[in-house]
Amino acid sequence: MDYNLNKEREKRLARTGKWFKESSSGRNKDIYLTYLIPLLLIISLCATVFIAIK
Secondary structure (H helix, E strand, O other), X not given: OHHHHHHHHHHHHHHHHHHHOOOHHHHHHHHXXXXXXXXXXXXXXXXXXXXXXX
């Protein structure tokens, strides 16, 4: 039974393993999500508060 589970697991890995490979575009996406978007949100929040106080 354990052998069959391992065979099934290997088949699934062979079919879906390509989805989990790293790519250079994935790293660029992480940079945008981690640094640029939060920075833009903070800047827009500060601008909104500044305009509301004015």
